[in-house]
Amino acid sequence: MGVKDNDNTKSESGTNFFERVYEVARLIPYGRVTSYGAIAKYLGAARSARMVGWAMNACDGREDVPAHRVVNRKGILTGKHHFQGTNLMQQLLESEGVQVIDNQIQNFEQLFWDPMQEL
């Protein structure tokens, strides 16, 4: 295969990581939630959970990525502020059957979906 054109300038390194986050987020089943760390860990960046959040920030415009199903480790809708409107995220979760009270997901452990555990 073309082995010579490995132009790995820092432009492409990392972008793949974002796409990977979208892939996992897209795999999140209906009525289920996960955390940034879980996805990061699945991608091999357990310590870079923050990047997952940044990836979601870039997801603005990608409706294929259910960012509303992604919350922090505590099950709190930390990023609901980044969504359109104020309770859009909560509304979406409730619309899927997820009970969200005070920006906190109820039965979070029960609804938690681990990519490593399922995949």
Next chain:
DNA sequence: AAATTGACCTCGG
């Protein structure tokens, strides 16, 4: 170009 922030998590005292 450098410094700061950012949708977090993990470790230490």
Next chain:
DNA sequence: GCCGAGGCCAATT
């Protein structure tokens, strides 16, 4: 067992 600070990688200003 609870609280605080640091770390991570990248984007933004």
